């Protein structure tokens with residue numbers, strides 16, 4: 001397999017938000033990582049696969065304290081979380097952070113029985129190997145495991161992450177996973193939604209998922225005066241698309 005020129009891609013969304021992603025990771029595990037610049041501190045929403053150092057890739061962006069938040073503890077969102085000093089997650093996700101999957105997450109032939117088929121039924125193509133390049137010579141996808149870590153702070157519904165000139169409220173949005181959270185900025189109508197909602201196949205038939213809780217989360221999201229949603233995967237979208245995605249999900253139940 002070829003060696004990637006660089007592991008992360010970066011896109012400036014506006015004067016304070018930067019999107020990072022891993023283009024060589026298969027869509028299923030290609031997570032959006034959001035860097036939000038604040039006055040006193042910056043925020044990082046999700047931390048990718050951990051295949052290559054996110055902290056190194058972000059070096060130019062890091063000029064003040066960084067609050068790294070995992071919207072939930074799935075492999076594709078927490079891989080590089082251990083690299084950061086401040087690691088925030090919901091209490092219901094903390095244990096999983098410390099006990100990542102023991103199977104080779106990058107090699108679907110070695111996943112637990114039935115997992116690949118289940119993910120495919122839910123709308124994803126699952127290749128044998130979930131990357132199309134190596135980050136460096138000698139990288140071994142079969143040996144790769146997510147690095148375990150401990151949260152430094154637990155966050156739950158109603159907590160506020162204050163960056164000095166702006167603030168994000170924690171919304172507990174269970175369904176995809178028990179402790180899935182979103183970060184909501186009321187003043188701009190901006191929602192970082194993690195995997196609670198994004199513009200792609202939503203996963204509600206995986207370990208830890210709860211379809212009933214998911215439906216309640218969808219109803220809640222419908223009430224938010226949203227301007228823009230930056231999801232855990234796929235492109236960002238506005239209120240109208242949010243409502244369409246919610247309706248699609250609820251009518252498929």
Ligand SMILES: [Zn+2]
Pocket residue numbers: 072074176195
């Ligand atoms: Zn997830």
